[in-house]
Amino acid sequence: MRILVDANVPAADACFGGLGEVVRLPGREIDAGAVRDVDALVVRSITRVDAAMVEAALQAGSRLRFVGTCTIGTDHVDQAALSRHGIAFASAPGCNAEAVVDYVLGSLLTLAERQGWRLADRRVGVVGAGSVGGRLLRRLEALGIDCLACDPPRAEREGAQGFVGLASLIDACDVVCLHTPLVAEGPHATHHLLDAERIAELAPGTVVLNAGRGACIDGQALRQRLAGQGDITAVLDVWEHEPGIDAALHDLAAIATPHIAGYSLDGKLRGTHQVYRELVRHLGLPARVTLADLLPPPPVSHLVLHGGHEAEEALRLCARAVHDVRRDHDSLLRESRRRGMARGFDACRASYPLRREFSTLEVTLNEKAHEMAPLLEAAGFRVTMV
Ligand SMILES: NC(=O)C1=CN([C@@H]2O[C@H](COP(=O)(O)OP(=O)(O)OC[C@H]3O[C@@H](n4cnc5c(N)ncnc54)[C@H](O)[C@@H]3O)[C@@H](O)[C@H]2O)C=CC1
Numbered sequence: 001m002r003i004l005v006d007a008n009v010p011a012a013d014a015c016f017g018g019l020g021e022v023v024r025l026p027g028r029e030i031d032a033g034a035v036r037d038v039d040a041l042v043v044r045s046i047t048r049v050d051a052a053m054v055e056a057a058l059q060a061g062s063r064l065r066f067v068g069t070c071t072i073g074t075d076h077v078d079q080a081a082l083s084r085h086g087i088a089f090a091s092a093p094g095c096n097a098e099a100v101v102d103y104v105l106g107s108l109l110t111l112a113e114r115q116g117w118r119l120a121d122r123r124v125g126v127v128g129a130g131s132v133g134g135r136l137l138r139r140l141e142a143l144g145i146d147c148l149a150c151d152p153p154r155a156e157r158e159g160a161q162g163f164v165g166l167a168s169l170i171d172a173c174d175v176v177c178l179h180t181p182l183v184a185e186g187p188h189a190t191h192h193l194l195d196a197e198r199i200a201e202l203a204p205g206t207v208v209l210n211a212g213r214g215a216c217i218d219g220q221a222l223r224q225r226l227a228g229q230g231d232i233t234a235v236l237d238v239w240e241h242e243p244g245i246d247a248a249l250h251d252l253a254a255i256a257t258p259h260i261a262g263y264s265l266d267g268k269l270r271g272t273h274q275v276y277r278e279l280v281r282h283l284g285l286p287a288r289v290t291l292a293d294l295l296p297p298p299p300v301s302h303l304v305l306h307g308g309h310e311a312e313e314a315l316r317l318c319a320r321a322v323h324d325v326r327r328d329h330d331s332l333l334r335e336s337r338r339r340g341m342a343r344g345f346d347a348c349r350a351s352y353p354l355r356r357e358f359s360t361l362e363v364t365l366n367e368k369a370h371e372m373a374p375l376l377e378a379a380g381f382r383v384t385m386v
């Protein structure tokens with residue numbers, strides 16, 4: 001059996017090597033020709049697995065019977081086309097949701113520091129309350145932050161209580177966080193969910209954060225608002241037309257990162273392992289590799305606080321011990337200046353030093369810092385007191 005695996009999938013040999021011959025290719029080079037001679041394909045979000053690719057590969061004699069994406073998002077895979085041709089499909093729901101929530105908290109704490117406000121004084125709106133948005137709401141609420149959630153599909157299934165419409169959320173919130181999948185059509189389509197009209201409705205001072213999919217925001221309309229009135233702030237991890245993103249919008253975003261919100265080692269390994277489990281199930285084999293086999297100890301495992309920090313300052317300190325979003329912003333700026341936008345974007349992603357998640361950091365609080373315990377636990381750190 002031959003398994004073609006995106007070169008950016010970690011632990012591919014450890015997981016798939018026991019099942020057959022593993023062949024690696026950069027995700028953007030995986031096309032019908034590359035798939036012609038394989039039985040299984042394992043990708044991430046940058047490989048388009050569409051009807052044309054699958055049909056061209058099959059016509060050329062491909063034995064392809066399984067496609068897995070080690071990501072949450074599935075908008076790059078034409079699942080209907082796979083099913084028409086009897087090809088099994090698996091994704092990795094929730095795999096990197098914790099990492100995205102860490103990214104959002106780290107970004108908001110960084111903006112708060114730069115702009116001189118406290119997160120505790122802001123109302124945060126979460127659009128798309130699924131794996132990522134739901135976890136974000138739970139952490140924010142545990143931190144005592146006022147939140148609103150907008151999720152019409154969930155509101156339809158579960159009842160409207162606890163959810164608001166998008167217009168009300170925009171009207172009431174200081175921070176609007178997008179965590180929706182990209183859905184091209186249907187009653188809950190998300191393509192340009194924040195369109196020119198919605199962007200015009202954002203009150204001055206609003207922070208817009210997108211860590212869902214780039215095309216959920218009309219980038220041109222956002223650029224015009226930022227360049228014209230310049231009275232809102234954008235934190236963008238995802239972009240229309242990645243990797244060739246709009247350079248002017250990039251320059252106007254307060255925090256601009258190259259689609260790495262979910263790039264924790266933990267999240268990526270979970271993604272690989274989830275797809276591995278689905279592949280062995282498809283083959284009727286036992287899963288011999290466990291996730292614990294794959295995860296090394298974190299580079300920074302322990303921090304001691306002796307007190308004297310204001311609450312949000314302590315949070316920022318712990319968040320940055322794990323992940324400093326300013327580094328990711330600076331590296332995209334530097335690499336895009338040096339290599340051009342598309343190549344710089346991909347270079348940052350390819351060489352990204354996979355970070356760990358907040359839950360891998362143990363924070364020990366000395367007596368004078370004990371009062372920080374509830375806040376740090378709510379943010380997702382492991383806390384011990386001495
Ligand atoms: N920036 C990054 O690195 C990452 C981005 N993502 C993106 O985030 C998306 C969300 O991830 P999960 O929360 O795990 O997915 P999920 O499927 O668990 O949740 C998505 C939620 O969005 C809701 N939704 C759908 N249409 C909506 C609409 N029109 N308005 C408001 N809500 C709507 C759904 O009902 C669902 O509750 C993924 O599809 C992926 O595209 C995911 C991981 C990493």
Ligand SMILES: O=C(O)C(=O)[C@H](O)COP(=O)(O)O
Nearest residue numbers: 044045046071072073262263
């Ligand atoms: O899981 C998802 O969905 C994501 O957006 C991934 O974190 C993106 O990672 P790549 O597929 O672009 O490596």
